[in-house]
Amino acid sequence: MRKVLERAQPVARDLPPAPKTATLSSASTRCLTKYGATGSMDTEYGLEIRADIDQNHDGDRMSGSMEQNASIETIDRAAEHHLRTKIDLRLVPIMCMLYLFCFIDRANVGNAKIAGLDRDLGMKGYDYNMILTSFYITFILSEIPALLLCKRIGPRLFLPLSTVLFGICSIATAFVTNTLQACIVRALLGIFEAGMLPGIAYALSRWYTRAELAFRLSLYIVTAPIAGAFGGLLASAILTLPHFGTLTSWRMIFAIEGLLTIVAGLLALLLLTDRPSTAPWLTPSEKALCSLRLLRERPTGPRTLLDAPTPSKFLRGSLLNPLTLSVALVFLLDAVTVQALAFFLPTVVKSLFPPSTSQTTLQLLTVPPYLAGAAATVLLPLLSWRLDHRQGLFLIPAALVVTGYAMFVFSRDTSVRYAAAFLAAGSFALGPLTNAQVCANCVSDTAKNAGLAVNGMMAAVGGLVGTWAFLPWDAPGYAVGNGLNLGTGAGIFVVSAGTWWWMGWDNGRREREEEEAGRGEWFRGLSAEEREGLEWRHPGFRWKP
Structure with missing residues (x-):
């Protein structure tokens, strides 16, 4: 060999x-x-x-x-490049497909609303917001259990199974007849979608190095804005059909997109692989190279890629890791903007144009801002890969969000406000950057799993806030909703900059203490296993901006 x-x-x-x-x-x-x-x-x-x-x-x-x-x-650099390309071609398209349908099935309620969902279900007042809220309540509660289940049964089973189940929920939405039924189905959708974004990030962290990960995450997270664009196009195409079986109008959107989702989940079940060592499409030497690439980035951690989960590792990767908590707060603030865009961009666009504008035109006008968000989602993580840096890049989407929502707040010109949606869509870029930053600063596989779970849960809290960002009484200017998102953008900037400074300060402190203290003092009374379990508290650990 x-x-x-x-x-x-x-x-x-x-x-x-x-x-x-x-x-x-x-x-x-x-x-x-x-x-x-x-x-x-x-x-x-x-x-x-x-x-x-x-x-x-x-x-x-x-x-x-x-x-x-x-x-x-x-x-061998050439061998590593060949291996990375092989992994890219095998895994990334599958993950993109799964997350594309995940986001379509989550956001298609926005397209259904302007196609008559609210009228047919007799919605009034805050009914639409309640439907969105029911999704996020179960989504938040299911985030950590979902990631624990993902580690237990492996991403190969967890991700396709989740996809099939939320596809079924989408189909079920086509048959609801009142607001209560819609809330119940959306709550089930929240359970099954909870582990998708962090679950895919966790799966890819088993294959890619710290520098490579953000760009690979961007290639599937970019499907969120693409899903908004594609979802608008698909909804427009579906609405041109006279019927789908006995279903008509907005009901066809849920049924057809749900069927496509189930097909995607079954296909992924045939193609996905849990980890390098079980990949039948890798040679033994390529499996060895996969392991070495990842383990060389763990000078202070366990020498196993897949360690046994323990409560201490879980806590140190999540609630006790200051970097994880800071990044999760950034992702929470970002999710307010991202989810508000996903659910309300069609509504906001409708408020900008004359009432005589056709439904098809309104659906198509939501596409360009999503494409701008997609570009930002790929370009910033690509820069992150080249620089092996993430924290400072958080400031760029934050600045775009602040600028965009300031334009919404202080201008009434239709063209200016529509242009502001393009800038606000830059918030999508923080998805891959934050998840990659959590992985970069967690040592063991268990800690990464826990950190991604907390990051995803906090984002879900932000998504819940986002469902109440644009309220009916705030139309058509939506001063409160736009002001809220202006504040979240400013918060992202402040928290990101402060954390970046703190990381440098704490690394300097660790360097000084390393010079002053002897090796024996650090590890007195600790076994080798306990030393590996120190995670970020290990004296040799350094934060990676």
Whole structure:
């Protein structure tokens, strides 16, 4: 078997050319050599380690300790590029498809509303907002249990099963006859959709490095604004049909889109793979390379890709991790804007144009702002990949949101307010950036799972607030709703900038304490397992902006 991971003795003539060698950062080097790993460091080619893949743990464990005089593990850059491309082509399209239908089935109620949903169900007052709220109540309550279930049964089963179930809920919505029934079906939809966004992020974190992850997340999260655009186009096309079976008008939207969702879920069940070590489409050497790529970013954590969940790891990855909580607050504020756009952009667009404007035209006018959001969602994470940086990039969508909603608040010109929707759609970019930032600052698989669950739950709280952002009595200017979103944009900017400063300050503090304290003092009385379980409290850990 040709080895992608080439083993060479530490002799100058055997060393591969430097450009093809993956080296660890100086921070990782200090962590590995000072805190429990005794490997020696070759200054040009990286850490000397023994990194055989232990097949007794499904290929997910790096065996042995890092020892002096061991052989040098190097990564061939061309092989890594080939592997990354192979993973991209195999996984990302499936995740995009699943999240596309997830968001369509969540947001199609907005398209159905302007097609007569509210009239046919006899809605009045806050009935529409109650329907949206029923979704988010169960969504919030189900977020953490859903991610725990995802870890327990694996993303391969969890994601397709969830997709089929919320597709069924979409079909059921086509048959509701009153507001109460609509609330019940939307509540069930919230249960089954709760784990999708963080679940896909969690699944991809098993395959991609810290720098690579944000861009890959963007490729499926971008389907949210695309779903808004595609959903508007699809709804327009569906509404041209005279009937679908016995269903007509807005009922056809839910039925047809629900059927497509179920087909997507069944297809994903055939194609998805849980993790590198069980992928039949990877060679043994490619599986080994997958493990090494991820484990080299864990100088202070467990040497297993899939660790056993414990309460301490779960808490340290979520409620006790200050970075996770800060990022989750940013995502909460962002979700207010994102969900408000998803649910109310058709309504806001309708308020901007004459009453004589046709339904088809109104549906099509919602498409361009979503496309602008899609562009921002991909371009900023692409920049994040190149820079291996996320926190500072939070400030760009925040500035776009503030500018856009300031235009909504202070202008009554139709063209200006429609242009403001394009800027506000920049808020979609924070989805991949925040989830990638949580993964970058959680060490173990359990901590990532917990951190993503909390991040998703907080976003759901923001989504719940967003359902009450635009109220009937606030029409047509929606001063309260636009003012609320202006405030959330400003909040994102302040929290993101403050956290960025704190990360640098705390890393400096850790450096100083590292120089002052001896290694023995840090770990007195701790077993090796307890040292690995320290997560971000490990003295060798550094925050990654």
